[in-house]
Amino acid sequence: MSILDDEQRNKMIIKTVFGNVIGAILLLAFMPSAHTNEAMEGYQSQAAWKEIQTFLPEKFHLTTTFQPEEKWWDWRGHKVHIDHFSNQSASALVILLHGVGTNGRQLSMIAGGPLFRHGFDVMALDLPGYGMTQVNPDETLTYDAWVELVSDFISAQREMHERPIFLYGLSAGGMLAYHAAALNGQVEGIIGMTFLDQRNSMVRRKTARNTFISVAGSPLLWLADNPLTGGVKMPLKWVSKMNKLVNNDEALDVFLDDKTSAGNWVSTRFLHSYLTYQPAIEPEDFRICPILLTQPAEDHWTPITLSEPFLEKLPENGWSSVMLENAGHYPLEMPGLQQLEDSMVAFINHQLATGSNR
Numbered sequence: 001m002s003i004l005d006d007e008q009r010n011k012m013i014i015k016t017v018f019g020n021v022i023g024a025i026l027l028l029a030f031m032p033s034a035h036t037n038e039a040m041e042g043y044q045s046q047a048a049w050k051e052i053q054t055f056l057p058e059k060f061h062l063t064t065t066f067q068p069e070e071k072w073w074d075w076r077g078h079k080v081h082i083d084h085f086s087n088q089s090a091s092a093l094v095i096l097l098h099g100v101g102t103n104g105r106q107l108s109m110i111a112g113g114p115l116f117r118h119g120f121d122v123m124a125l126d127l128p129g130y131g132m133t134q135v136n137p138d139e140t141l142t143y144d145a146w147v148e149l150v151s152d153f154i155s156a157q158r159e160m161h162e163r164p165i166f167l168y169g170l171s172a173g174g175m176l177a178y179h180a181a182a183l184n185g186q187v188e189g190i191i192g193m194t195f196l197d198q199r200n201s202m203v204r205r206k207t208a209r210n211t212f213i214s215v216a217g218s219p220l221l222w223l224a225d226n227p228l229t230g231g232v233k234m235p236l237k238w239v240s241k242m243n244k245l246v247n248n249d250e251a252l253d254v255f256l257d258d259k260t261s262a263g264n265w266v267s268t269r270f271l272h273s274y275l276t277y278q279p280a281i282e283p284e285d286f287r288i289c290p291i292l293l294t295q296p297a298e299d300h301w302t303p304i305t306l307s308e309p310f311l312e313k314l315p316e317n318g319w320s321s322v323m324l325e326n327a328g329h330y331p332l333e334m335p336g337l338q339q340l341e342d343s344m345v346a347f348i349n350h351q352l353a354t355g356s357n358r
Contacts, residue, residue: 042070042081042132048258049105055251055332060109068108068124070132073156075149077136083108083124085116091352092164092188093157094344096124097150097180099171100236100274101245101255101262102330103131110331111168114341120348125153127176129270131260141267143274150180154187164188166348171302171329172196172274174293175310181288182281189351190291191344193329194302197283197310198275206306209241233265244301247328255330283313291319292347294340296327320347 043049053061062068068083083096083104094115096107104124112122126133127146135141154165166189169177174192181187198204236242242262246252255262281288293311295304304321311319322343327336 043083043105044070046105046132046260048254048260049109051254052106052251053109055246055248056109057334057337060113060337062109062113066113068112068122072134073153075152076139076145078128078139078149079134080128080149080153081126081132081134083112085112085120085122087116087119087121088161090119090121090163092166092348093121093123093161094166094168094348095150095153095157096122097167097169097173097176098124098127098130098261099169099173099176100240100264100266101242102170102173103258103261105131106261106330107168107170107173110337110340111170111344115344118341118345123157125150126260129266130264141270143270143277146176147179147183147277150176151184154180154184158186164352166191166351168344169193174307178283178286178291178310179277179279182279182286185288187289189289189347191294191347192291192307193294193296193331193340194299195291195293195307195310196302198277200309203306203309204275207240207302209237209239209243231267231269233267235263235265237262239271241301244299244329246330246332247298247300248332251332283310284315286314286318290347290351292343293319293321294324294343295321296324296329296331296336298326298333298336299329301329 068085071082071084072079073082074080081104085108096104096111098104098107104126108122108124112124115122127149128135128139129141139145150167157165165187167177167181167187168191169175170193174195175197177190177192178195181190196203196207198207237256242256243252245255245262257263259265291311291314293304293307295307304323311321322339324331324336324339326333327340331337331340
């Protein structure tokens with residue numbers, strides 16, 4: 001490549017970065033209004049999840065006689081929504097964590113219901129900015145706050161009921177589960193559908209939709225720290241491969257239209273904190289609990305190669321994996337969904353039988 005080609009490429013990168021920035025600032029004035037009224041009513045008022053479940057096998061459907069109880073938990077002025085499949089006599093509690101393109105109700109369908117049927121107590125959280133959680137307008141939303149929220153929730157549950165706690169995270173929720181466990185230290189096992197360390201330039205490049213996120217480390221830092229632009233929001237589909245969330249075009253349209261999940265907007269401050277978060281314990285030193293990767297085999301957004309840089313740093317025998325056949329990033333397909341259920345149950349029961357690694 002010639003010097004001229006390099007210069008042209010750099011100019012294109014700059015145009016892409018600042019074109020997106022300018023567009024974000026302009027669109028801020030027309031940003032979709034918060035779903036406050038919908039959040040006050042919970043998921044019974046929302047059509048999106050009901051449409052999404054029509055793409056799932058019938059055994060994963062929620063019905064009028066089989067669905068989670070909806071609760072809210074106060075944390076730093078946020079009213080955090082919880083889908084709760086309650087079993088107070090269960091041998092373990094499983095906490096479900098969504099990523100940046102899903103919400104708690106979508107996890108209740110593919111993981112919450114199945115785990116509850118196997119006798120576990122299951123809670124799916126809506127992290128601030130997603131789902132039915134009512135956001136404290138005076139709180140700055142950052143990824144760090146997400147990690148602290150999950151850690152505090154784990155501690156709150158332990159105070160109420162001393163029993164083993166397991167974390168399951170989908171997409172970015174996998175790494176969130178790791179970060180929360182590293183901060184809290186009171187977790188018996190982590191199950192994740194991808195573990196993406198966004199500090200890794202290869203991971204960041206492969207998960208980004210365009211040049212903006214993959215090369216915009218310094219500009220994004222400037223935007224995040226600038227009081228005028230730190231709160232500027234942009235659609236996540238601009239900066240990530242949200243178009244690869246599911247392998248069904250009709251279902252994808254429903255996700256992308258849902259402002260509580262894949263259609264969400266996030267601030268530059270949140271994005272920067274997500275891309276640069278430093279865990280309380282680096283993977284080389286993590287010995288709190290075992291980790292299971294449940295990798296969708298047909299994940300066209302985050303294939304297993306993007307989780308390997310993180311997993312390979314873990315202590316030997318500290319993790320295991322299972323491939324979910326025919327399954328997309330958010331799995332709608334069999335036999336992957338059944339394999340997800342079976343592998344989660346086997347992992348949890350094995351840990352309950354043998355004891356944690358702590």
